[in-house]
Amino acid sequence: MKKEIQLQLTPQEAYDEVVFQETVSKRIGISGSQTDVRARQTKRSIDARGRQVKVNVTAEVFIDELVPPMLEASKAYQNVRNSEQIIIVGAGPAGMFAALRAIELGVKPILIERGNDVRARRRDLAAINKDHVVNPESNYCFGEGGAGTYSDGKLYTRSKKRGDIRRIMEIFVSHGATEEILVDAHPHIGTNKLPKIVTELRESILQAGGEVLFNTKVVDFILENNEMKGVVTQDGEKIIGLGVILATGHSARDIYHLLHQKKILIEAKPFALGVRIEHSQNLIDKIQYHCETDRGPYLPASSYSLVHQTKFKGKQRGVFSFCMCPGGFIVPAATSPGELVVNGMSPSRRDSKFANSGIVVAVELEDLPQYEKYGPLAAMMFQAEIEKSAWKAGGETQTAPAQRMIDFVNRKESTSLLETSYQPGLNSVNMHDVLPDFIASRLADGFKAFGNKMKGYFTNESQLIGVESRTSSPVRIPKDKESFEHPIIKRLYPCAEGAGYAGGIVSAAMDGERCAEKLIEAYIKK
Structure with a gap:
């Protein structure tokens, strides 16, 4: 038998697993070795308004039956190596989740990142901290995982209209995050754990046939008749795709200058x-x-x-x-x-x-x-x-x-x-x-x-x-509320924090997914 219960617990009852199990058995009036009772927390929040701190818990209780996994973890993605491709500029949360969503929809993502991969990026951070040397292409804001990789890893968002928050959390868990983020009211991963999770996200993209290009800076756009056909890198390489998702983060000032120079509407x-x-x-x-x-x-x-x-x-x-x-x-x-x-x-x-x-x-x-x-x-x-x-x-x-x-x-x-x-x-x-x-x-x-x-x-x-000073973008790259496309430049999808529309890891990830869906819906032939 399975039942759901609401509890208000002391911190020890909520966070000590042995004490928690004992407390649940007592609260539901079952004790003794004749009955197998296992409880699992599904929601947890701290209430510190009173003199004594309480923890509000929602729990599933399983009586004489096996406890199923909280999440059927799966990282299986279809192979899109030979599929039509889209371009994603920026490998932060928005860019990575846009790439994974594209793969789910049968499209090959070309993910372009100006900075280093997350492992090599550590040297760039050490240079800032110890030697005061700033690498303008790879730092705390630029590089694989974006600014979110070296942050608290806070996953709380109020942006429920952007998409399925639980889905984003489950993708993080399937790539190595603890299941605690599915439970806590204000979940976080931690900067020490994010690099490994980011690496796993990249591996999923690569194994499915997507491409991830590091140390590749976009310096120009390829425009024809107000349509975004592709991008040009610092080496002069032209990368063509069916559309461009611009997920560069709110610190890429060179991109804002480029948009302004090309007379692409920004505000x-x-x-x-x-x-x-x-x-x-x-x-x-x-x-x-x-x-x-x-x-x-x-x-x-x-x-x-x-x-x-x-x-x-x-x-x-x-x-x-x-x-x-x-x-x-x-x-x-x-x-x-x-x-x-x-x-x-x-x-x-x-x-x-x-x-x-x-x-x-x-x-x-x-x-x-x-x-x-x-x-x-x-x-x-x-x-x-x-x-x-x-x-x-x-x-x-x-x-x-x-x-x-x-x-x-x-x-x-x-x-x-x-x-x-x-x-x-x-x-x-x-x-x-x-x-x-x-x-x-x-x-x-x-x-x-x-x-x-x-x-x-x-x-x-x-x-x-x-x-x-980098709380949010001081520039907005406008996009249509329904199509998510730039109102003038077709096939251009401004995305997340850099476009001025989303703040934080989860809301950026959801915006990335929506941009991928809208681009593919509009321009990929069925």
Whole structure:
């Protein structure tokens, strides 16, 4: 017999498997060796609103019957080696999932990636962290797996209209992710596990007859009568296909410049910009879990989500947390020499002693009148200028400008900085000299407000590290809501974060799948 039950458990009951099984047997009133009872969690979420943390669990209970697999894992894909082909530019989550979906539909994907494969990419990251050398083609943003590979691997999304979230999760599990991501309300994989999963995704593409081209940069488009026929690489090679899915991520500024140069319609887009804030994870745990010392052996590192509306010179803008990384690290995410960008990531166990999050301010196009001369690239040029300012403030290396939180609010340069997870190091500056006033003043208001929402958050035992500027694309490549195709250039399918339509691993993956489906539906003869 099988039944589903709802439980509210202590952390130990929820996360200790032996205790969980015993608890379920007691709750359903079955004990003793005569009956075989096995339970499996299908949904799990933490409720930390009260003084005692509870875990809400939905579980399947199997009584005197075998427990079936949660997922019938299968990586079998048909062979498309000799099929018609489409071109996918960018091997991040959107590009990889677009390629797999194309294979499922009987079409051969040519997946083009400017950076290294995920293994070789490690050397590029080490060069940034240790030697402050930025490879503009392969870094934390560019390379196999895209920016998502070296991130927290957060898989939570509200974009349920984009596609089947469960399907994306199951593909990750079939390529090596733990089944826990099918259970947790806010699932994550971890930056230490993502590279192996990304490698498995690539192997599925290759084994099915698709192609994956690394260190291959697209420098031009092949256009005929407003139709995208293919792309040209840095070696002059022309690659032709029935359509192009552009999944280049939100940091490929050269692609935006190319689109603008070719007079392909693009638009300036609002985005958000600010800093990374770093606290000790223990402090955040004490605030969120209401604990006196530490969170104990069962609860995961706690996270937070904060938002506050501010006014500056009569204009209201939101200040909010972004990509919060519990038990994580801050990393250098620049994609060109002469700029400084920070981002956050976490390993699967989230066991770093640091918690970090982007704290950013909404930037509207009306905030940037002096950049109007750049047309659709206005917000991107503003973004680039702030990153250059941060690079100079850090000492023209990947050393990041930083300041303690209360010192920042009081416009006082910090005489000393705290220990940090940011490997290239920190340089104490007044961040008001790095950020424009309409950003800095709003951040200061936001930090004070967050201190009222989370008692203990507003403290000089935390520090701002700047700048967090790659929150989303500052450029939108428009596409039709129904066909997903560019409204003017046929056979061009702008995709995911780089097009300004999706943020995060899961929503990008779903957008990639939809673009592949729409392209194939429109242009592959049945």
